[in-house]
Amino acid sequence: MTASGEADHRLLEELVAGLTRSAASAPAAGEPREGAAAAVAGVDRPGHHRATALAGSTALCAEDGSVLPEGSPEVTSVEAGTLFDMASVTKVVTALTAATLIEDGMLDPETPVAEYLPSPHPAITVRHLLTHTSGLPPVMPLWTIDGDRDTRLAAVTRAQLDAEPGTAHSYSCIGFILLGSLLEGLTDTPLPELARTRVLDPAGAMTAGWSPSELDASRAAATEYQDDPPRGLVRGSTHDETAWSLGGAGNAGLFATLDDALALGRVLAGRGPGPTLSAPVRALLTSDQLPAEVGTGAPWRQAFGLRVGQETAPGAVLPRVVGHPGFTGTSILADPGTGTVATLLTNRVHPHRTRFTVDRARRELALIAFA
Template sequence: MPTLEQAYEDGGSGELSAPRLRVDTPERAGLDPTELGHLAREVRDLTTGDRPWAAGVVVVAGRGPVIAVREAAGWAVRYTAYDPQSDAGVEPPRAARVPMTVDTPFDLASLTKLFTSVAAVQQIERGTLGIDALVGAYLPEFRAAAEHGITVRQLLTHTSGLRPELPLYACADDTARLALLRAEAPVEPPGTHLYSDLNMLLLQFVLERITGRTLDVLVHEGITRPLGMTATAFGPCPDAAATEDQRRPWAKADRGMVRGVVHDENAWALGGVAGHAGLFGTATDLAIFCRTLLAGGAYGPARILGPDFVELLLTPPGLGFAVDQPWFMGELAGRGAAGHTGFTGTSLVLDPATDTFLVLLANTVHPRRRPPDSGPRAAAATRLARAVRDA
């Protein structure tokens, strides 16, 4: 495989240009076709049976600039509702279901956090945001965060001590939601790791304060538009895979079968644009995102980050990204693999050590949420790791 320096080509303008992704054979990517065949078959099997792991799945995986696996299986919409009495989904006639395709958009859930993190590191690179600056310096009205000395780095590394979430969906209006966030104090001493959606919500407010632009604009102008990720945006997204028949008591709101509108109740209450959830996108678009980071922040003629700042983003413990987590990265974990999962069934992993990437998108909460099971994610990542030929 080429080195990072060798991976750049002259795009005809006299400037260096990073190769774009192309679909090709496993052999062209330096990957074993037998292992990838097992990966594709096992992913397809995840959608079979009366109680499948997911109603539908899309997987895109590859190495370097080559997509070597691009598969879809199952259904984007399989159920019209969830029946609590039978503990099963209500299925319409087969002709009324919507099949999954490789181009089906998904509610990306917490994969949104990765885009918020990249947007923050872009501001760090520009010098408009200090990584160790106090959140209170930018948001003095967030008095609890200011009083406890929470920093930008702590938001990015989930070490602010803030609780995982707040019931913003239960507030009467935006004024009440904002008051709740401003008054929220850490439940653990700052510096303690505690994964929290609130970190990315506060980071969203910081970014919007220092730039004067909303998060959806920052993501579009700074990430998705320059990279050509035309299928990735905050919702609504009418053609997306369906998520949950969202009703109490298993959910936090009564919304019925959710499709094309953000599943996360807090992001929904905030209007669909939130630092922790709200983006919709396709597996191919996320492969571009992975490839960009593996190539040091560049894709085609576009550069969204410098290599040093990509390294900052992915160096353990990671800024927004989880690093070396075998529970969903399988055997890719161990040498600096980075990625994230999302509650709706989404995940991605990129491994700089082998220049590989894996995007696995599924609607595991369709027709209703279940206890999380990341075994299939780890198994797929292990197949990819074992497919790597020469490092």
């Protein structure tokens, strides 16, 4: 390992060890603190310079927040093959899938969504969905709607708008659920299968996918004890309640290992393997796509499905870095200019979403990899 690789490895080990050590000693109540029961991190640089680190256990706490006793069957050590619920990092894969269809001439980002599927909002285009400017609401409690998947998707298409399409940026899981449904209808293929053939397998993310089998679920890091809906400890099943109620959805539901996440990051960095994308289509994914008068309300800007710019400290941004975070405590980052990739995978929502955060760790990872 090179000197830079050894430095990366040492810093990553300190990062994940700090998160898991904090989780093991955190009180059950109070303000959220930096920590996660399970954590893995990696930095992958061109020229086979790669460093990874892992720490913690796939489960740590009982529902009341107390630490599970040693020897509990739920508690297994984190390994390189541990699966993490990627939450909204799923949007990266959905956006890449859409990009391959744009590349093939099957999908036009300027076309109204109503030309692809029933919609009462003729002004919403595919571009609006991919840039979170559709005006659709951020979330909807679809699990409370009686009926099957089609019934719940119909409710998504009928959702009332919070703003006129194209006039404001508002992060919307509902928009990406609609996008996933559109891709399914366009290709007559379920999104998990479509993403598998167009993105995941070509990228070499061979163990990534939606809804792990029962065998693989035992390798998944536990997420949250949920009361609404009453699911108990969620493990190997999609944490996001809305996506879970739909099965395969475009906003969340992907599971991946450290190797899978780095493989997807290499696609974003433009150094494959992966789907072949022309420079104009790749630019849609890696450069700001918002009108000048539309802001995100954050230091980063918005590409097709990806954020452009990564904070290293409050107010300090690396503008060339693209990627996306996930609510469960995951993130993938890439610098298309240098080819460097970084990922942090945690289950910071275990045992409850208000207990831990990994905001500082994400900034530290960006400093290690890109600064």
